[in-house]
Amino acid sequence: MVLLRSIAELATVPGPVVLAIGVFDGLHLGHRAVLERALSEAASRGGTALALSFDPHPARILRPELAPRLLMATEHKLRLLEELGFTHTLLLPFDQTLAAMDADDFIRSLAHHARPLASICVGHQWSFGKARKGNLERLAQLGLALHFDEIGVEEVQIEGAPVSSTRIRNALVAGDLSLASHLLGRPYTVLGKVHHGRELGRTLGFPTANLSLFNEQLPPNGVYAVRVSQADALSPRLSHWASVANLGTRPTVETLPSEPTLEVHLLEFSGDLYGRLLEVEFVEFLRPEKRFDSLDSLRTQIALDALDAARRLGPSPSPSPSPSH
Numbered sequence: 001m002v003l004l005r006s007i008a009e010l011a012t013v014p015g016p017v018v019l020a021i022g023v024f025d026g027l028h029l030g031h032r033a034v035l036e037r038a039l040s041e042a043a044s045r046g047g048t049a050l051a052l053s054f055d056p057h058p059a060r061i062l063r064p065e066l067a068p069r070l071l072m073a074t075e076h077k078l079r080l081l082e083e084l085g086f087t088h089t090l091l092l093p094f095d096q097t098l099a100a101m102d103a104d105d106f107i108r109s110l111a112h113h114a115r116p117l118a119s120i121c122v123g124h125q126w127s128f129g130k131a132r133k134g135n136l137e138r139l140a141q142l143g144l145a146l147h148f149d150e151i152g153v154e155e156v157q158i159e160g161a162p163v164s165s166t167r168i169r170n171a172l173v174a175g176d177l178s179l180a181s182h183l184l185g186r187p188y189t190v191l192g193k194v195h196h197g198r199e200l201g202r203t204l205g206f207p208t209a210n211l212s213l214f215n216e217q218l219p220p221n222g223v224y225a226v227r228v229s230q231a232d233a234l235s236p237r238l239s240h241w242a243s244v245a246n247l248g249t250r251p252t253v254e255t256l257p258s259e260p261t262l263e264v265h266l267l268e269f270s271g272d273l274y275g276r277l278l279e280v281e282f283v284e285f286l287r288p289e290k291r292f293d294s295l296d297s298l299r300t301q302i303a304l305d306a307l308d309a310a311r312r313l314g315p316s317p318s319p320s321p322s323p324s325h
Contacts (some may be wrong), residue, residue, distance in 0.1 A: 001082040004050075004090040007109050013088050016047035016118035019110065019276070022126065023165075024053050026071030027080045029185040030123065030156045030163040034118045037153050038121040039085050045118055051086050052110075053077065055093040061094055071165055071184075073214030076191040076279075079231065103129020103138060111146040119149040158183060169217045177219060177282055187281045190216045191231055192262060194273045206302045208246075208263040209273045211280070221248035221260055223286045225309035228264055231277040244302075244309035245280060248289035265302070267310055284312050 004010070020038035024031045035051060042049035042098065055074045059067040072080070075160070081089055092098060106129050112119045120139060128134040136152045143150040156163045163183045171180040172188070180188045192211025209228075226245040245264040264280060286308055292298040 001078065001086060002088045003078065005093065007090070007092070007113050009291040010050075010090065010110065010113040010117075011115055013050060013114070014048050014116055015084050016042075016045050016119065017114040017116070018042040018045065018047055018049045018119045019052050019090075019114075020049065020118070020121045020223060021052045021128070022123060023057060024051070024077060024081075025057060025165045026184060027084075027163070028071075028163050028165065028183055029158070031288060032084070032155045032185060033156050034121050034123055035081070035084055035086070037151060041119050041121065041151065044193060047068060048088055049086060050088040050090055051081050052090045052092065053222060053261050054092050054098075056094055058099070061099055068166070068169060070215055071168055071217055072088065073191050073216065075214070075277075076189075076231075079191075100130055103134030104142065105129075107134070107139065107142045108146065111142075111148060117146070117148045119151055119152040121153060124152040124154055126318070164210045165229060172217050172219050175220045175285060177285070186220075187227075187283070189281045190214075190262070191277060191279050193234060194276050194278060197242055206265045206299075206306065207270075208265045211262045211264065213262060215316035218247060218260060218262070221283070221289045222287065223247075223305050224282050225284045225286055225312045226264060227281040227283060227313065228266055229281075231279040240281075241269055242310055242313040243280075244286070244305050245282075246289065250289075265306065267306060286312075 002013075004013075018038045018041045020035045022031060022034060024035070026254065028034075035049075038051070039047045057067060057070060078089060078091070091110060091152050108119075111122070113225070122136070124141070126136060126139075128139075136150065139152075140150040161167065168180050171177075171183065177188055190211075190213060192213045194209045195212050196210070224245045224247065226243045228241045228243045243264045243266045245262060247262050248260050250261065262280065264278070286305055
């Protein structure tokens with residue numbers, strides 16, 4: 001996928017250009033309706049569909065004290081956009097300069113640089129520009145003046161309520177993985193890079209991959225049955241590996257309060273994963289996190305957790321040669 005970082009780079013995209021604009025945190029079913037409409041519109045025009053999003057989340061700049069945890073890292077979003085069928089994405093750095101840009105100037109800049117701009121697809125409540133003064137009505141007026149079509153996509157509702165990133169975050173906080181996945185239209189996953197930890201799991205006989213996350217909204221602390229897949233191009237052989245994960249503060253071995261960490265033990269796997277990017281799919285909650293009186297008790301419980309996860313997840317793919325650097 002071609003990743004653009006400035007509006008001026010729209011001039012390099014084969015036209016006519018159809019833009020899908022939004023933060024798209026989570027790429028849930030509501031977002032997919034907008035994105036898929038842009039893809040179909042571009043196909044009918046023989047043009048290019050382009051997703052336009054922002055990094056960081058605008059709330060991090062506009063109201064940092066109220067900024068939500070993300071449903072996905074930017075790297076994760078770009079991967080899923082490519083899987084959806086986008087060949088181009090414009091990821092605009094959201095800063096005070098962009099936040100202060102007049103709504104009309106923002107759209108005029110898009111129309112000026114695209115060759116040509118055919119359509120803009122957005123959610124029906126989308127607002128844009130300084131103080132969010134731009135709306136769908138103003139977008140339609142600008143479309144008439146600048147010769148592009150405005151396409152407002154109706155909201156998607158499930159169980160009588162709109163699909164939204166906030167609703168998904170609330171479901172995750174409540175531990176309702178089923179609802180979160182239903183609203184996302186895909187399993188709930190997080191992306192993380194494997195880093196060196198204390199290697200206590202290896203000492204206990206259950207080596208774990210300790211993951212550095214990207215400020216994602218996580219479910220409650222506890223032990224989960226998860227599936228792990230390789231998220232970089234180095235080794236596609238690790239597809240959907242049955243695993244058990246601990247999300248929490250590791251009270252048995254940590255004496256001071258700490259931020260929750262995520263560590264996963266891949267069943268029936270041995271190899272070097274340091275520095276690799278992994279995608280972790282939360283499948284089922286197994287038990288709450290608890291403090292054990294001894295490392296032997298912890299080792300026994302981890303073994304039981306691994307058996308429970310294997311039973312719930314079913315067999316992993318046939319083992320392949322261990323990845324190496």
